[in-house]
Amino acid sequence: MNRVCIVGVGSPSGDDQAGWLTVDALLDLGIRSGDGVVIEKLDRPGSALIPLLRSTAWLIVVDAMQGEGEAGQIQRFDETGWPHYGHGLSSHGLGVIDALMLAGELGSLPPRLDLYGIEIAGTTPGSSPGRAIRAAATRLAAMISDQLASGFSIPPGTQPGYG
Amino acid sequence: MTESLRSVSIHVPVLARVEGEGALDLRIDNGEIAELRLRIFEPPRFFEKFLEGHLYSEIPDMVARICGICPVAYQATAAQALEKLFGVELDPWARDMRRVFYCGEWIQSHSLHIHLLAAPDFFGCSNAIELARIAPEEVRRGLRIQALGNELMDLFGARSVHPVGVRIGGFHAAPALSRIKEMRDKLRAALPEAEALVRWAARIPVPQDDQGFVSVAMRHPDGYAIEQGRIGVSDGARIEAEAFDDHFAEHHEPFSTALFCTYHKRPYLVGPLARLNLNHAQLPEAIKALLAETGLELPSRNLFHSLAARAVEILLALHEALRLLENYRPPDSPWVPVTPRAGVAIGCTEAPRGLLWHRYEMDDDGRVVSARIVPPTSQNQGRIEEDLRLSLLNFGLDQPDDALRLHCEKVIRNYDPCISCATHFLRMRVART
The missing domain is CATH 1.10.645.10 (Cytochrome-c3 Hydrogenase, chain B)
Incomplete structure (x- = not known):
């Protein structure tokens, strides 16, 4: 029940690879799936995100976002401040926030959840991600790696659940 | 009787949370369905x-x-x-x-x-x-x-x-x-x-x-x-x-x-x-x-x-x-x-x-x-339109606009159309004449 799960969400469309690039950068830093750590790249997982929360104490999700900031800007959200979004970023019905909200209703969220958004610009299918996105992914991976190195603790009395 | 002869136009411009893009147009004139179209306007994928x-x-x-x-x-x-x-x-x-x-x-x-x-x-x-x-x-x-x-x-x-x-x-x-x-x-x-x-x-x-x-x-x-x-x-x-x-x-x-x-x-x-x-x-x-x-x-x-x-x-x-x-x-x-x-x-x-x-x-x-x-x-596209007509008549065209819209959405989602990976329409505009 003390697993750390790191998920990079993305698609092959330009800057939408931000989450995948972050996972690549973490792998370059030597973070690997193994004892107590699961690290995965997912392509718009929808509700398939929820089973991953089983036995997870700390979930780190990195996804592309389109907000007010400049491309490459990183934002961290905790459970009290998940971003609201309109339709248009995900062509599938259940986006990452929807899946996390559904998990919340089912009492399946882990004790710690860090959601990172990397501001993106272009999402042309088949295009390469921009330089700012690559740099942001590298920065974010270093930050996550530092946090993993310093460890974490589960707040007393909170145990992750999964139905 | 007056209620049943009303004219209603329900236009759902975008089927939200969909895999693909579609819309629904429904116009009721004098208590009868004058127009009903399930429009799929997603560009062809070739x-x-x-x-x-x-x-x-x-x-x-x-x-x-x-x-x-x-x-x-x-x-x-x-x-x-x-x-x-x-x-x-x-x-x-x-x-x-x-x-x-x-x-x-x-x-x-x-x-x-x-x-x-x-x-x-x-x-x-x-x-x-x-x-x-x-x-x-x-x-x-x-x-x-x-x-x-x-x-x-x-x-x-x-x-x-x-x-x-x-x-x-x-x-x-x-x-x-x-x-x-x-x-x-x-x-x-x-x-x-x-x-x-x-x-x-x-x-x-x-x-x-x-x-x-x-x-x-x-x-x-x-x-x-x-x-x-x-x-x-x-x-x-x-x-x-x-x-x-x-x-x-x-x-x-x-x-x-x-x-x-x-x-x-x-x-x-x-x-x-x-x-x-x-x-x-x-x-x-x-x-x-x-x-x-x-x-x-x-x-x-x-x-x-x-x-x-x-x-x-x-x-x-x-x-x-x-x-x-x-x-x-x-x-x-x-x-x-x-x-x-x-x-x-x-x-x-x-x-x-x-x-x-x-x-x-x-x-x-x-x-x-x-x-x-x-x-x-x-x-199924033609069947969905046919179903909408029959189902709306059965449901009652004199129902409130919101109820009509929800009923249409239910009928369409019921078919699990591939343009719809999702559930609900984003916006609806109702015009009465």
């Missing part, structure tokens, strides 16, 4: 054109990209068509495992639609998150079943989204017996959950509707048709896949980028309820007994029974996968060699949403000269 010039060996992986929810259907149909043309006799192992693979897709796709897309409508919820608030155990169960379907697809496809396991002549690889044993245990454990799902789905209060419609689904003498068979019609016709164009015709409507398909110029139904209507006698005895217990009578003329039909097919798919994996032994080779030849390849299977028909013209080298794919949604 997928059939992309396939031209590609080798037969590339086709299964390419067509899997057509749909993120039902890639197995596209792979299995293309493989069936090309194997028929090339005179390939599949190893019995590969034939059985294609059906198991397909069962995984039915399980995940149906469970997704029931719990995340359709069921909220019948509980007064605007989405699955709200449904989870009032029926958490049922939603958890649905997610578990969906995950199991994905796992079954992953077992044979190497991944559940756009799997890559199928090749012309069989599969690229065979799962080890140890993995199959684990899967069998999971399938067995899921049976009581799926039975509970059927009971729950059959108890959901749905609108009472009674419509006459033509059901079209594949039929096979050896069992409930999924990955092989002939096309059956509720009027008694039996049609070989090769004779599709003698009975079915696609046409273009100016307001839609998806083609409309008709059966002798009439709209028709494909999908779980059409299959169940035609093939319910071939369900395993245990499922027949469960159906009798629920009181769901077949054939049904109420399209709102589609949700229960999906639940029944989940249970069937679990039974089938278990049966076919019971004596599993890895084969000497998961595929047989293939020699391409020129000609026309035609295939037909039952995608989760209904009949899927492929036609490929191939050259001597095994490259695609031309391709044509008729997906379930284009076949």
Whole structure:
């Protein structure tokens, strides 16, 4: 029940690879799936995100976002401040926030959840991600790696659940 | 009386949270439906054109990209068509495992639609998150079943989204017996959950509707048709896949980028309820007994029974996968060699949403000269419009605008159209005259 799960969400469309690039950068830093750590790249997982929360104490999700900031800007959200979004970023019905909200209703969220958004610009299918996105992914991976190195603790009395 | 003669225009400009883009226009003049159009305005994807010039060996992986929810259907149909043309006799192992693979897709796709897309409508919820608030155990169960379907697809496809396991002549690889044993245990454990799902789905209060419609689904003498068979019609016709164009015709409507398909110029139904209507006698005895217990009578003329039909097919798919994996032994080779030849390849299977028909013209080298794919949604499009008309008349055109809009949405979602990976319309504009 003390697993750390790191998920990079993305698609092959330009800057939408931000989450995948972050996972690549973490792998370059030597973070690997193994004892107590699961690290995965997912392509718009929808509700398939929820089973991953089983036995997870700390979930780190990195996804592309389109907000007010400049491309490459990183934002961290905790459970009290998940971003609201309109339709248009995900062509599938259940986006990452929807899946996390559904998990919340089912009492399946882990004790710690860090959601990172990397501001993106272009999402042309088949295009390469921009330089700012690559740099942001590298920065974010270093930050996550530092946090993993310093460890974490589960707040007393909170145990992750999964139905 | 005055109320029934009102004029209403309901325009839903964007079907939100959809896989694809569509809209609904409804105009009621003097108490009668003057206009009703399900508009699909997503730009054409030209997928059939992309396939031209590609080798037969590339086709299964390419067509899997057509749909993120039902890639197995596209792979299995293309493989069936090309194997028929090339005179390939599949190893019995590969034939059985294609059906198991397909069962995984039915399980995940149906469970997704029931719990995340359709069921909220019948509980007064605007989405699955709200449904989870009032029926958490049922939603958890649905997610578990969906995950199991994905796992079954992953077992044979190497991944559940756009799997890559199928090749012309069989599969690229065979799962080890140890993995199959684990899967069998999971399938067995899921049976009581799926039975509970059927009971729950059959108890959901749905609108009472009674419509006459033509059901079209594949039929096979050896069992409930999924990955092989002939096309059956509720009027008694039996049609070989090769004779599709003698009975079915696609046409273009100016307001839609998806083609409309008709059966002798009439709209028709494909999908779980059409299959169940035609093939319910071939369900395993245990499922027949469960159906009798629920009181769901077949054939049904109420399209709102589609949700229960999906639940029944989940249970069937679990039974089938278990049966076919019971004596599993890895084969000497998961595929047989293939020699391409020129000609026309035609295939037909039952995608989760209904009949899927492929036609490929191939050259001597095994490259695609031309391709044509008729997906379930284009076949159901005319039926959806017909259903909306009949269902709205039954519901009452004098109902408040919001109720009319919600009813239209329910009817459309009920078909699980492929343009709709999702549930609810984003905006509605109502104008009265």
